[in-house]
Amino acid sequence: MLFNSINFAIFLPIVFILYWFFTKRNLKIQNKLLLISSYFFYACWDWRFLFLLLFSTLLDYLTGLKMQTSENQKQKKRWFWLSVIINLGFLGIFKYYNFFAESFADIMSNLGWTVSPLMINIILPVGISFYTFHGLSYIIDIYKNRIKAEKSFINYAVFVSFFPLLVAGPIERATHLLPQIKKQRSFDYFQAIDGLRQILWGLFKKIVIADNCAIYANEIFNNYADMNGSSLILGAIFFTFQIYGDFSGYSDIALGTARLFGIELLQNFAFPYFSRDIAEFWRRWHISLSSWFKDYIYIPLGGSKGGDWMRIRNTLIIFIISGFWHGANWTFIVWGFLNALFIMPSIIMKTNRNNIKTVAEGRLLPTIKEFIQMILTFGLTVFAWIFFRSENLGQAVNYILGIFSLSVFDIPKFDGIENSKTIIVLLIIFIITEWRGRENKYALERLKIIKSKTLRWIIYILVLLSIYFYGNFGETVEFIYFQF
Incomplete structure (x- = not known):
């Protein structure tokens, strides 16, 4: 269901009316309505991938609870890595498997060996990169003791699958969106x-x-x-x-x-x-993704604290990953690398905050x-x-x-x-x-x-x-x- 379609023009007013006039402003009913509406919205693309969204949501919800109640850090870490590996595994299979298989075959061919890789013919689930990153940020924040695990599955599921942001962001944080989902809402004209x-x-x-x-x-x-x-x-x-x-x-x-x-x-x-300058551009373009990479990859890598070499290395890593996040094609990787080169002078001369x-x-x-x-x-x-x-x-x-x-x-x-x-x-x-x-x-x-x-x-x-x-x-x- 596209935002610029007749279907959405019909869908949105119906959900709006039900939300404000038929839920009696009951928070639990409102959230259940948002969840049902979001799943219907997503199922309109391809109902089969709704099960993948449900699985991802349930995985991170249960993992969060398990980490919260873990008896020690070692057990907590096991649950954390289980979620990370499964989430990135699904993303890798659906989005990147064929790319890696073809790239490996090309490398072998250049070395003189003929390789016929096994390719998989699958459709990329719409929004998988976005809702995967929603779940990962939630799991990481619990692991780092920034937030507590959400006990209500409905509340957490709305956070992951709220239909306005479900298929193309912005990439939300549990620290920002979950409190709003759990808070009583009243109509503001x-x-x-x-x-x-x-x-x-x-x-x-x-x-x-x-x-x-x-x-x-x-x-x-x-x-x-x-x-x-x-x-x-x-x-x-x-x-x-x-x-x-x-x-x-x-x-x-x-x-x-x-x-x-x-x-x-x-x-x-x-x-x-x-x-x-390019540094300012990346503070203003796809802000939610840029800040996600900064908080969950750049800073854990050491950020800007380890001298020029570490700042250069970490910046390059972030932009390469950003390019790769956009798609399984060397064009995206080169695009990310180019932006890294463009921003590098300001990183080296420390003018990126000018x-x-x-x-x-x-x-x-x-x-x-x-x-x-x-x-x-x-x-x-x-x-x-x-x-x-x-x-x-x-x-x-x-x-x-x-x-x-x-x-x-x-x-x-x-x-x-x-x-x-x-x-x-x-x-x-x-x-x-x-x-x-x-x-x-x-x-x-x-x-x-x-x-x-x-x-x-x-x-x-x-x-x-x-x-x-x-x-x-x-x-x-x-x-x-x-x-x-």
Whole structure:
């Protein structure tokens, strides 16, 4: 069930009405309703994988209780590693087995031996990387004595499978979400209105920006060998905005939907394309994943305490793992490695914390220095996205070689270039809107300060009309991060 589908437009109001008007605000009934709704939501993708979600949830729930009641640290550690190994084992089989098998065969082939690996033909369960990380963070926090094990299976299961975040995040922490699930909730009109406003902006990002950019990004990437350099640059930029509109749009819809039920999820994006360096970009892009890696891998590895070599090593490890988390393809690993290289100068010179505050905070325009920094950072990001989007390393390398050719000075030329002018205009409007709202959690949040109700509604209607007239409704395009 996609957020941008008719099915979800029917599903959400039904759950909302049942939640607030038929549960008599009974917390236990509300949580049971959320759990049933979440399992139904997930089963709409493929009901068979619901059993995998249930197994993972039950495993970590029971493991948490066993660790809590362990008689000694050795027993506690056994339960901990049992959960970690099984969780990562399932993730490895479903997501990475074929990749490792093919890579091993390629290595043997280069050494002169022919190997025919046993491949498995299985579908990747949607959201497995996200709900696996939910469970792992819970287990690790119990093991580190940061939290107590949750006694209620219903409460824990809602934490893992709450439908707004189930298939593409944000990656929640038990310390943040579980207390909200266990706390009595009452309807907050202003919270709900803010949720609807964020859902509206998320739909605009997805349907108007991402899905329209996808048309031209796909056209150029799929036919890159026939494109001139300027067209290839344009294709990379289209994909850059496609993936941002797609993923941050999903996050906006997820956070807005959660607010309708009185729950606040972690912010996942904070206007990353206005970053002044790569370090700032990664503090603003997929925030929940970046902070997960920092807290559960980077810091346990020693963080920044062991001198320059340890900081360099740990940073490289984190970005390689981040690339691998995104998919079983060398393109993702190279993408992660490139980002590690881009961020390394600031790590070595210890300038990675220079740009903490929002760019041009309290000002309408950035300084010339800030503008140049944003352009350079954006350019590096676009370059790295080429690897992320490419089917294989060969395509990525040839795509880049095509950019660095004399044809880069030619006028862009590809099928549909005339129609693409509309999305370019929409992108300019989108960038201006995002810039104006960059000091808020999402762009339209700043409408709260507008006292005129009429003006606010005019803006809402304009956004709705732009979705209706300029949205790509030709085919329902799945969110990119569903494959991760």
